[in-house]
Amino acid sequence: MESEVIYSFEEIPYTKSAEIYRLFSQGRVLNKQRYDDVHGCLVDDDLFTLVFNKIRHFSLFFKHMGYDLKFDEEGDFYFTQDLRDANNDESDDNAMKIQSILLFIGRYYSTVGDLAQLQDPMFGLKESDIDALKQDDLLTSSLKALRVDNWDKALEYLTTRSLIFKVSQDKYVLSKAAMTFLNRLIEAHSAFINIQD
Numbered sequence: 001m002e003s004e005v006i007y008s009f010e011e012i013p014y015t016k017s018a019e020i021y022r023l024f025s026q027g028r029v030l031n032k033q034r035y036d037d038v039h040g041c042l043v044d045d046d047l048f049t050l051v052f053n054k055i056r057h058f059s060l061f062f063k064h065m066g067y068d069l070k071f072d073e074e075g076d077f078y079f080t081q082d083l084r085d086a087n088n089d090e091s092d093d094n095a096m097k098i099q100s101i102l103l104f105i106g107r108y109y110s111t112v113g114d115l116a117q118l119q120d121p122m123f124g125l126k127e128s129d130i131d132a133l134k135q136d137d138l139l140t141s142s143l144k145a146l147r148v149d150n151w152d153k154a155l156e157y158l159t160t161r162s163l164i165f166k167v168s169q170d171k172y173v174l175s176k177a178a179m180t181f182l183n184r185l186i187e188a189h190s191a192f193i194n195i196q197d
Contacts, residue, residue: 008057012050020047020058024067024080027094028162031175032076035165041121051078075180097146098163101154102182103189104139105174108132115182118174127170130155 009017023030030051033042051058051069062069067080105125109118112132117123133139134151148154155172158164163178174182 008054008060012054012057016047016050017061020051021065023047023162024062024078026160028160029175029177030078031162031177033176034162035121035167035173037167040167048078072177072180075177077175077177077180097148097157098161099181099185100142100146101148101158102163102174102178103185104133104142104154106182106186108136108139115186116179118182119176119179121167121173124167124171124173125164130170130172 020030030048031045032048034045035041036043055069055071059069062080063083066083068083069078069080071078105118106115109115109125109129112129113123118125130151140150143150143154148157155164155166158178159166159172162175163181164172164174166172
C-alpha cells in the first residue's frame with residue numbers, strides 16, 4: 001500500500017509564504033505582536049504564528065534562498081541573516097543605523113520617563129518627544145553622520161523594519177524587538193563603563 005506524501009509547501013498558503021518572504025527581503029523583523037490600528041492595541045501576528053508552527057518548513061525554505069532564519073527568544077521575533085557573509089558591509093551599516101537611532105531615542109527618553117513606556121501604546125514616543133529630538137543639534141548631526149537626513153527619516157527607517165509602530169499621526173511605540181535591542185545596548189554600554197572604572 002502506497003502512502004501519500006504531504007509536502008510542506010502544500011500545507012502553507014502561497015500568499016502567506018510570499019508575504020513572509022517579502023517582509024524579510026525588505027530587512028524587516030517578524031514580531032510576535034503587531035499594532036492593530038482598528039482596536040488600538042498590540043495583537044498576535046498571524047504570520048509569526050505560522051512561522052512558529054511551521055518552523056522546519058520556513059527554516060529550510062530560507063536556507064534554500066541563502067538565508068538563515070533566526071529566532072530571538074528574549075524579543076519574540078524572527079529575522080534572517082545572509083548565509084554568504086554574516087559580516088557584509090550592508091548588514092553592518094543597517095545594524096549601526098538601527099542601534100544608533102534606538103540609542104538616541106533611549107538617551108532622550110530616559111530623561112523624561114521610564115524606558116518601558118516606549119513599548120506601551122498609552123505612552124510611547126509622542127509628538128512632543130519627537131519635537132525635542134529634532135531640537136537636539138548633537139543628535140541631528142549624529143543622524144546625518146549615519147546618512148539619515150532627519151528624525152522623520154529615522155522613524156520611517158525603524159517603522160519599515162517593524163521595529164517601531166506608528167500608532168497615530170504623531171505617536172510611535174517600540175516593538176518588543178526594538179526594546180530588546182535597546183536594553184541589550186544599554187547593558188553593553190553599562191558593562192563597557194564598568195570595565196573602564
